[in-house]
Amino acid sequence: MSDLRPPEHQVAGHRASANKLGPLVDGSGLFYKPLQAGDRGEHEVAFYEAFSAHAAVPPRIRDTFFPRFHGTRFLPTKAQPGEPHPHLVLDDLLAGLDAPSVADIKIGAITWPPGSPEPYVAKCLAKDRETTSVLLGFRVSGIRVVGTGGAVWRTERPEVKALDTAGVRRMLRRYVSSVSGEGADCALAAAVYGGEGGVLSQLRELKAWFEEQTLFHFYSASILLGYDANAVSATGGVGGGVRVKLVDFAHVAEGDGVIDHNFLGGLCSLIKFISDIVSETPETPPLGPS
């Protein structure tokens, strides 16, 4: 517990500091997410408790696409000295990755659950329209890429907020590129997005579940993508640790027998973007001038 620190791979949300609560990791594979203010924190705990125990959730879906939930714990924080704050205890989704490249993508054209107070609806709707959420059914919240030689490239918040369709496409290409800087060679597209166990095949498995499941509506949840840039670059894919996980459940609503068409539509849109990138990319990176 003495090793608690903000995760260095965080790409979205507040970073823990003297002024703000933020997530912490302990280096042993756990991720501590401070409970959000108001009823959001309790709502997220309630979701994890219900979801973890739900007999109708296939174990394969739970284990593949969701962080494991280990209860809650009070922890000391820099933002509230002397006043321990409750945290969700979850698996650190990037544990075991030597050089994690990470993308956080908020899914759904609509990010406010039914029954939200009007000012909250108005705030979300404005953000959903200003960003690509309404048009594309998702928005990129942040990306971190480890390029050649270990150089890290990451998005800044004003930049991701201003992304249009072309910008989103650029980010999703950048995420699987091995160069440092702004370029995008998509050298890792086939290994990370394509193939068995790649992002596309995992997203399609998730989609099949969303076509059937009527238990939960995941308003404002994100898909977190991760892979090990070192391993993928070295081996061309094998052991690259490619993962697709759902995160952020403070606004999950009950499904009441209806599918989550809002999440599903955005997921299909993301699948199309990624499959376009795979189709456009040759299996092996193009040779440079000889």
Place this chain on the structure above:
Amino acid sequence: MSDLRPPEHQVAGHRASANKLGPLVDGSGLFYKPLQAGDRGEHEVAFYEAFSAHAAVPPRIRDTFFPRFHGTRFLPTKAQPGEPHPHLVLDDLLAGLDAPSVADIKIGAITWPPGSPEPYVAKCLAKDRETTSVLLGFRVSGIRVVGTGGAVWRTERPEVKALDTAGVRRMLRRYVSSVSGEGADCALAAAVYGGEGGVLSQLRELKAWFEEQTLFHFYSASILLGYDANAVSATGGVGGGVRVKLVDFAHVAEGDGVIDHNFLGGLCSLIKFISDIVSETPETPPLGPS
């Protein structure tokens, strides 16, 4: 042309009268839809022209799921005596059905295209939230069912506007029931919704196209379902004329390389509702008390 009259099977939209423009049929298989005011009418004509000629639209999709477009024509109307009004000339989608049972279902949680004026967005959004559009990704606009003995049952407008999730489920069951009145035996569910060429199989073919097509975004369009109640009742399905058609294209927007996640999500939701009804329904109607 002397036989122009309002279609007796109309379930949604304005009915042609001395006060209102509305669609007309001529009994020879054509359907005349008055161009809407403002730029909507011209917009719909422009869509039909672009869609009819578009090389990237598979002929099978165009022929199966869309009315054929025969240009525009000025026609005399009761609402504007002496002042012929331009009409879209389309195939009458219910032509050839002896006893048409019809459902009009508006698809999509969002019914306003991007770039709409704010008052229009606010008006649509209010309606989308009051009805089931936001929650289910679609709303039932109207249903007409021909029951045993030819008795016609149809929805009234205030009733469909007030439908909740359970009400939508009731309507979709009612649509494939042979009884007259309010009951729902789902006697025709297997024949109309299930099986080869049934509604479900057609909707799934449409869905496969929407997972790929990035040409058009069909804001505020409807799916029109039709079948011949006499033929289905008599034969149990063969020759029942089951059809699935898209209609109402005044708010179609260009896809610009992005899928229509809003239509696709609603379509998946409708597919789940209908497949639930088929699963719950035995292949043959249950026997009454003996």
